[in-house]
Amino acid sequence: MASLLYRLGRFSFRRRRLLLSIWLAALAAIVAGFGVAGSALDEQFSIPGSQSQQALDRLKEVEPAAGGVSGQIVFTAPPGHRLSERTYAAGMQATLREAAHAPQVGAVIPPQKTGTVTPDGRTALAQVQYAVSAPAVKTSSLDALRDTAEPAEKAGLTTHVGGAVFGTRGVQIGSTEVIGVVVALVVLVITFGSLLAAGMPLVTAIGGLAVALSGLMLLTHVFSISSTAITLAVMLGLAVGIDYTLFILSRHRSQLARGMEVEESAGRALGTAGSAVVFAGLTVVVALAGLSVVGIPFLTVMGLSGAVTVVVAVLAATTLLPALLGFAGRRLVPKPTSRAARRERSDRPAMGARWIRATTRRPLVTVLAGVAALVVLAIPARELQLALPDNGSAPQGSTQREAYDTVSDAFGPGFNGPLLILADTAHARGGARGARSELTQVASDLKKLPGVAAVTPPQPTSSRTDQVLQLVPATAPDAQGTQDLVHSVRDYADGVRDRSGVSLAVTGTTAVNVDVSSKLSASLVPFAAVVVGLCLIILLIVFRSLVVPLKATIGFLLSVAAAFGAVVAVFQWGWLADVLGVTRTGPVVSFLPVILMAVLFGLAMDYEVFVVAGIHEEYAHGGDAKEAIRRGAPGAFRVVTAAALIMIAVFAGFVTLDDAIVKPIAFALAFGVLVDAFVVRMTLVPAVLALVGRAAWWLPKWLARILPTVDIEGRGLPPLAADGAADGREREVSRGR
Structure with missing residues (x-):
């Protein structure tokens, strides 16, 4: 090469x-x-072939208005007043009529039909169903939906327009990056x-x-x-x-x-x-x-x-x-x-040389102290929670965030992410009469499940054998309780199919997000095994050593764990949240772990190669093992320091984005590079090599012939x-x- x-x-x-x-x-x-x-x-984030996605595709066929993405319009009357008063009722109805004729809207469900009116009569929630999925909704259609709130606002109502349709519309990179x-x-x-x-x-x-x-x-x-x-x-x-x-x-x-x-x-x-x-x-x-x-x-x-x-x-x-x-x-x-x-030209030891001498003077102490520090940083990682972000993570002041907060306060967080249950009665025992009886029982049973706030009666679709129920969780769309509820409903559905032949499938935006998060969580260990395996094989070929790949792999895992711990501390516990502009603490984006592991793996191997290559080159020319470290490592110190600082600066620039997906990923990468470059590669690596001496470059002869x-x-x-x-x-x- x-x-x-x-x-x-x-x-x-x-x-x-x-x-x-x-x-x-x-x-x-x-x-x-x-x-x-x-x-x-x-x-759009989805998993083709998952139960939620298959049911959503079916729902789009039999009831396009229900199968598309949904929006929300929240109406709030002034203190001491009710929405039923003539002026406010007229303004609300005018807004709903305009919303029904807005571009790409398939149907508008008024608050009276779903019962989403607070007991004091001050706040009501209307659903806006689009006939297409979120990526197909044009920005101009969203602007038109916002404009429909004008009649209600002129009547004196406070309105907020939001819902899943106002989810991520793309990341805008600005001057701060x-x-x-x-x-x-x-x-x-x-x-x-x-x-x-x-x-x-x-x-x-x-x-x-x-x-x-x-x-x-x-x-x-x-x-x-x-x-x-x-x-x-x-x-x-x-x-x-x-x-x-x-x-x-x-x-x-x-x-x-x-x-x-x-x-x-x-x-x-x-x-x-x-x-x-x-x-x-x-x-x-x-x-x-x-x-x-x-x-x-x-x-x-x-x-x-x-x-x-x-x-x-x-x-x-x-x-x-x-x-x-x-x-x-x-x-x-x-x-x-x-x-x-x-x-x-200088014979005076540079800063890199002085640092290497300090870390290798008592290598065992250096290794123990460095590993202990990384383990402490990694402790919060045990509480890492994963989910796809919803509008609760949207920037403060945005219309979707205001609608989300208003709905949560007035009705409960689950109303921001209801579940849709598609009931297939084609094989119901007892025909149509048996299907009606069974679905009535299903609605009653679902209300009794832990974590359920409300269940609507079964609604017919254009297909005679498919009906839809809406289930509202008691917890937020990205909460662990909602994920548990989705699995509970599916377990209950297995029993319904066995006793009556009616098939129930949980779907909707929230269920799709739950399936994506579950799939990602389940794939984390296999992916980590692939990355670790690659690390071992690649470094084994390059440095023809057993200790170097093993050391590099353990260091990489410690860096990843420390980065996970920092993410939990900031984005779940709220440490430095105000400084970093974190508007809401809670689960982080579910594909952060695999992205972090993939990117940090490559960057960590960059620094490993540049630090160890100089040491290996000195050793290959007949130098003493410890002297090779002191002569070969300092040459990479200045360059690796500059490279790491540049990486950190670039990633940190993206932490300023008001995006619940990019912000934690950028932070994790910046922190991961900081730890991996300065603690693992430029501190632990020389210390470990000094600790093991010549054994660091040992390779069995039979393996040397194969590689x-x-x-x-x-x-x-x-x-x-x-x-x-x-x-x-x-x-x-x-x-x-």
Whole structure:
């Protein structure tokens, strides 16, 4: 691999105009295609084949108005008044009439029909049923529904329009998320001491991200890609794109400071640091593609979208960056008086060397202290609760959040997410009469189940054999009690089918979300096994060691557990909630664990490779095990520190989003990188290697014969050219040839 990338680096350096033209042409073509076709994002989360989804599809066939997504209009009379007063009643009826004729609305169910009027007569809840699913509802239709509240408001009523139809409509990335890029630029300037060098990783990363993002937007016409997947791709594209070019550029500048010829340095930087970049990128791609083992289509697409972005970032780092290095030429050589040049000439131990010496002086103490700290951080993870977010997590002040809070206060939280029960009586014993009797009994029995607030009588549909009941839980849609109730109703349905032949299926938006969360929770352990297995195999091949993969895997699991603990403390317990803008504590988005494990796995392996590769290289050249750590690890300290700070800054920028899906994921990634880079990779890794000594690099002979040999350290690169030839090539580059 190192030799191939060495030749690619020199080719890209020499043919820099060709490479730059190819990238610009690709960007222009994809952006033009996106400009013409636009995007077609799909915000629906579902599991095809699940009971709730099958029943919902059936309900859409027999009763489109009931099978589509629903909205709510909440009416509240002034204190001391009732909605039944003539003026208020007239205003409410006018609003309901306009809502019934609003675009895409299939039916409006007034409060009197469902009995959703408070005992004091001040507050009432009307249901608005759309004939289509949530992604098919146009934004203009939602605006029209909001406008229907005008007659009621003119009559003096307070109205709130909300419901499931106002769920996530896409993530909007604003100016605050650019803060992470600004912080990344500052870190790069401090790292390189040069604006030209600092700008190259940003230009390369943003160029690669623009190509990947435009391509993904075009693919939304073919695949169901959500805005959350796009946001994840943006986070990853920026973070790894900057980091990968940082690793290569740092090696290039270090070689230039030692007097290496420019083209040779570009090739060797790509053959050494570039090999680690390709390998690290491969681990991220494999981990993200591994999301497909979960078996949930929207999560598979999310993982593949991120993987595409990482692939493009690696391509940009290995082709576009060497081309830019060719254009920059000797202008990237650190000035003799610069801090970068002094660092290469200095015999004084740098901060990284001093840190490594401190952590390896008493390695056992370092390991015990580091592991204990991570275990303490992970303690809250035992209380991790998962669910898909509802409007209770919407931003404060939004119409859907106000409607949600009003309904919860007036009727109970369960009215924000009622369950639909589709009853199939085609095989009912006793025919139509037996079916009617059985459904009456079903409604009565369901009211007695724990956690049930209300049950409506069976309602007929266009099909003679299908009827619908609405069950209102006593708990919020994302509460554990609601999940338990869904399973209780299904257990009860099994008994109904056995005794009467009537089939009951629980469906609706809340039931679909419960099924998605249950599927994700059940797949967490198998997915973790896949990720851990990949970690062991990949590192076993790279470092040809048993201790290194085992250590890396345990460190990764500790980082993940600590990140889970921090998420629970902030998003469930409310620690620092006001500082981070968390508007409601409770369960976090159900696919956070698998996303965190997939992304953090790849990033952790990045840092593992860059830290351990230097140590392994020193040891491979015949150095003492402990001396190899002290000589090889400090070289990665500065680069890994800068890379981690950039990652943290980019992810932290997305914590500012008022989105219940992206915010906890971004926070978990930022905290996970913080812990993994600084506690695990740069503290525990050197300490563990120092503790085990030469045993860290032991591998059974039979296993060594089986494993392929992968050169990511540049051992197979050709020897350096003679000084005279090198000087001649440098003169050519300086003249711009």
